[in-house]
Amino acid sequence: xxxxxxxxxxxxxxxxxxxxxxxxxxxxxxxxxxxxxxxxxxxxxxxxxxxxxxxxxxxxxxxxxxxxxxxxxxxxxxxxxxxxxxxxxxxxxxxxxxxxxxxxxxxxxxxxxxxxxxxxxxxxxxxxxxxxxxxxxxxxxxxxxxxxxxxxxxxxxxxxxxxxxxxxxxxxxxxxxxxxxxxxxxxxxxxxxxxxxxxxxxxxxxxxxxxxxxxxxxxxxxxxxxxxxxxxxxxxxxxxxxxxxxxxxxxxxxxxxxxxxxxxxxxxxxxxxxxxxxxxxxxxxxxxxxxxxxxxxxxxxxxxxxxxxxxxxxxxxxxxxxxxxxxxxxxxxxxxxxxxxxxxxxxxxxxxxxxxxxxxxxxxxxxxxxxxxxxxxxxxxxxxxxxxxxxxxxxxxxxxxxxxxxxxxxxxxx
Numbered sequence: 001x002x003x004x005x006x007x008x009x010x011x012x013x014x015x016x017x018x019x020x021x022x023x024x025x026x027x028x029x030x031x032x033x034x035x036x037x038x039x040x041x042x043x044x045x046x047x048x049x050x051x052x053x054x055x056x057x058x059x060x061x062x063x064x065x066x067x068x069x070x071x072x073x074x075x076x077x078x079x080x081x082x083x084x085x086x087x088x089x090x091x092x093x094x095x096x097x098x099x100x101x102x103x104x105x106x107x108x109x110x111x112x113x114x115x116x117x118x119x120x121x122x123x124x125x126x127x128x129x130x131x132x133x134x135x136x137x138x139x140x141x142x143x144x145x146x147x148x149x150x151x152x153x154x155x156x157x158x159x160x161x162x163x164x165x166x167x168x169x170x171x172x173x174x175x176x177x178x179x180x181x182x183x184x185x186x187x188x189x190x191x192x193x194x195x196x197x198x199x200x201x202x203x204x205x206x207x208x209x210x211x212x213x214x215x216x217x218x219x220x221x222x223x224x225x226x227x228x229x230x231x232x233x234x235x236x237x238x239x240x241x242x243x244x245x246x247x248x249x250x251x252x253x254x255x256x257x258x259x260x261x262x263x264x265x266x267x268x269x270x271x272x273x274x275x276x277x278x279x280x281x282x283x284x285x286x287x288x289x290x291x292x293x294x295x296x297x298x299x300x301x302x303x304x305x306x307x308x309x310x311x312x313x314x315x316x317x318x319x320x321x322x323x324x325x326x327x328x329x330x331x332x333x334x335x336x337x338x339x340x341x342x343x344x345x346x347x348x349x350x351x352x353x354x355x356x357x358x359x360x361x362x363x364x365x366x367x368x369x370x371x372x373x374x375x376x377x378x379x380x381x382x383x384x385x386x387x388x389x390x391x392x393x394x395x396x397x398x399x400x401x402x403x404x405x406x407x408x409x410x411x412x413x414x
Contacts, residue, residue, distance in 0.1 A: 059410045060113040061375055062100045063384060064089045065363075065402035069102060071116045074370075074409065077384050077398035083111070083118040088361055091408035095133030096157035100408050101140070103128040108140050108149075110159065113410045121163050123149050130178040134227055137181040141189075146171030148179040148189055169203065169210055178225050180233060186213065188233055188244055190222050197222045200235055200242060200249065216242055216249035226264025229271045232296035236261035236275060240301055241294055252294060252301035259303065261292045263314045270323035271297040272339040276314055287311040287330065287356035293339055304342030310335050313356060315366035318374060320389040328367040328376060330354050334387065348392030350385060351378040363405040370409045377404040 061072040090103035107125035126144030155164035175192035199217040203210040221238035240254040261275035275292035316328040325337040336346035363379040
């Protein structure tokens with residue numbers, strides 16, 4: 001259902017840079033929750049340890065479904081609370097170990113998984129898009145206005161009745177974009193308009209304005225980002241990928257005329273980026289059968305064709321133990337890929353075989369990871385599983401009374 005909230009706009013300016021721009025408070029939160037201080041059924045806690053302490057230590061799992069969101073205990077996968085929301089919502093971890101941004105038609109709404117509570121705090125957006133966590137910042141991109149909102153991740157963890165102050169940057173044109181703030185404070189953000197996207201630029205803040213320090217327009221259809229070891233940032237292009245490293249952009253050209261990488265799966269301790277890879281712009285469906293391997297140290301771009309039985313979507317790849325890539329395939333198994341040579345080195349059966357979605361928003365199996373543990377959705381059985389990626393053992397399973405779609409975990413280190 002849609003959120004029938006009355007809105008109140010608040011904004012200020014600081015040194016010519018808008019702060020708290022577009023942040024609004026909802027008049028009320030639409031919630032149907034269990035008491036926030038009660039442990040979930042089956043949760044094991046030490047004497048004197050509260051449910052909130054346990055949630056902070058181990059994180060929680062958020063699941064979206066048509067019309068709502070469920071918060072699950074990360075160990076037992078039992079439902080802690082449920083909240084009403086829209087028919088389709090996206091979930092993105094805020095990176096503070098506590099919150100998830102719920103992407104709705106009205107903007108980025110903050111879900112507190114520890115209390116738990118669907119708060120009345122929201123960053124207003126006409127078309128809420130990507131959320132990026134890096135270097136102590138949580139960065140939101142509004143596709144409808146081209147506005148980047150930069151929040152300090154540590155301040156988000158302490159958010160009470162108001163959101164922390166934010167710094168913003170507005171692109172020349174609205175587009176489906178993404179932004180990231182680096183350790184040195186530089187803002188990397190995409191270039192484009194409503195009809196096309198061409199590349200990215202690096203910006204430096206100077207109080208009342210931003211200066212461009214580097215730019216590349218060699219990345220048609222730029223989409224997604226990922227940060228590898230030594231803060232090497234990769235963006236996907238329709239003909240390869242774009243690297244930003246040590247203050248400069250570098251283009252990697254795909255071996256195919258149309259070789260689209262749209263999502264980068266990275267590890268902060270590996271120089272190799274694993275990207276999804278598509279060669280046919282007119283292909284029906286969303287299943288993929290190849291991956292791009294980009295070595296940001298050796299400056300190489302290689303494409304690996306996976307075994308015929310290994311097919312996946314953008315929701316089905318994570319990085320995990322040993323900097324390996326873990327691909328949840330339509331055969332129901334997690335296939336373990338070594339990014340160094342592109343070889344499949346292990347296989348963990350987890351769920352039943354499944355078919356690709358007719359539309360990207362349709363519920364289909366997804367995987368997210370936190371350390372050695374992965375969380376896998378199985379919409380056909382309304383089930384969520386946790387899997388030890390070092391052994392392939394399913395450590396817990398929970399059947400829900402709803403069909404899971406998006407999934408996010410809250411334990412963050414960004």
